[in-house]
Amino acid sequence: MADFQFTEYFETDVSLRRPYLSKEMCIRVVENPMRSERQEHNRFRFWAAVPELGGRFLRVVTLADKLTIHNAFPDRRFRP
Secondary structure (H helix, E strand, O other), rough: OOEEEEOHHHHHHHHOOOOOOOOOOOOOHHOOOEEEEEOOOOOEEEEEHHHOOOOOOEEEEOOOOOEEEEEEEEEEEEEE
16 A cells, blocks of 8 residues: 655645545545546646545646645546
């Protein structure tokens, strides 16, 4: 099992603005994405449907190591 970490931005900003998101949800998305892709600035995006969000898609952004979670939010524009 991977040792996931969370950036200070995630801990202080994302967690406060989106208290309905859990770290466990974010880890599940990164471990089992429906889609993933490289993003600018050596980051990666991962998407997956999350049952706790009514099946909506959660986008999780990691740093280059793919183990440090930086951001997460429901992605209304994502189309599988």
